[in-house]
Amino acid sequence: MVLNNIEHLLEKYENGDTTLQEEAQLRAYFEQEDIAPHLEVYKPLFAYFKASQDDTYTKDIPLKTKKTNMYSWLTVAAVAVLMLGFYFKSSQNVTTIDNDLGTIQDPQLAYNEVVKSLELISKSLNKGAATVGYLESYNTGMATVGYINELEQSTNIIFKNKN
Amino acid sequence: MTQSEFLNTVMPFKDKVYRLAKRLLISNEEAEDATQEVLLKLWSNKKKMQSYKNVEAFSMTMTKNLCFDKLKSKQAQNLKIVHSNYEDHKTSIQKQVEAVDSLDWVGKIIETLPEQQRLVIQLRDIEQYDLEEIAKMLDMKNTAVRVALSRARKTIREQLTNTHNYGIK
Incomplete structure (x- = not known):
């Protein structure tokens, strides 16, 4: 009886008319050990279907989260801030150079200012002149060397007398 | 999400x-x-x-x-x-039993089927979807799915009987 039923199901199966339940029945039958010899052919088929269900996907799924996205925008923002900083810095410099420093209206004050700055200049000039003072000691050196001249004169006189 | x-x-x-x-x-x-x-x-x-x-x-x-x-x-x-x-055949040779071998054969037979039939067999006999679901997934008509399924099953059975009876490989 069971065999008849299975054969009937197999025919339906091959025509693609079986329901999922009927196919489950077939699978259950072919999982057994004792199968009618003329149906032995089907065994590997159903065994294969069963084995194929165990094949699994083992690789990781590399899901990208939004975090990386945020970081990239952060760098953009940082660069923008830097550029702005440079821009404002450089524009400030330009304005101080271009603008004149202003004029002093009160003549007395202006005079004082000029005197002050001139004093500053002369002070630094004097500093330079002080170092030039060493030249004087050079002159005294030269003066002592002048005695050698005198010596020569006297020797000349001596030699003249000999001749 | x-x-x-x-x-x-x-x-x-x-x-x-x-x-x-x-x-x-x-x-x-x-x-x-x-x-x-x-x-x-x-x-x-x-x-x-x-x-x-x-x-x-x-x-x-x-x-x-x-x-x-x-x-x-x-x-x-x-x-x-x-x-x-x-695959490394060295280790498997000893372990190879006939059952495993014939399983391989089913796989190889399915490989020779046209793509449409392979799809249908996979979705129906292995993943066990409804015929209607399969029709929707593959954008086919119900009857077309059934025909493809029937053809695939018949081909597999015929080839299996051949190898089973004569050992043709």
Whole structure:
């Protein structure tokens, strides 16, 4: 009886008319050990279907989260801030150079200012002149060397007398 | 949709996607790549995902299309995908029993089927979907699915009987 039923199901199966339940029945039958010899052919088929269900996907799924996205925008923002900083810095410099420093209206004050700055200049000039003072000691050196001249004169006189 | 929510919806059918891709592309690596691509596409469109009626069926359709694209592009480049998975035969020779061998044969027979029939067999006999679901996934009519299924099953049975009776390989 069971065999008849299975054969009937197999025919339906091959025509693609079986329901999922009927196919489950077939699978259950072919999982057994004792199968009618003329149906032995089907065994590997159903065994294969069963084995194929165990094949699994083992690789990781590399899901990208939004975090990386945020970081990239952060760098953009940082660069923008830097550029702005440079821009404002450089524009400030330009304005101080271009603008004149202003004029002093009160003549007395202006005079004082000029005197002050001139004093500053002369002070630094004097500093330079002080170092030039060493030249004087050079002159005294030269003066002592002048005695050698005198010596020569006297020797000349001596030699003249000999001749 | 957070990452864990996404994984929860995707986990139940990711293996099915992989097996379907493998059925069409044969090689393990190609199938893994295809699966990853499908899942990443789903992830990048996760905002739309809630609006899909059936994410699983949708991804199966997507997998099918992606695999067809891959097969086509490989053919266009005049490069055939090498349909093989390399295995170390040394260890398996001793263990090989007849049962395992005939299982391999079923797999090889299915490989020779046309793509449409392979798809139908995979979805019906291995993943056990409804005929209607399959029709929707493959964008086919119900009757067309049934015909393809019947043809595939008959071919497999005939070839199996041949090898079974004469040991033709």
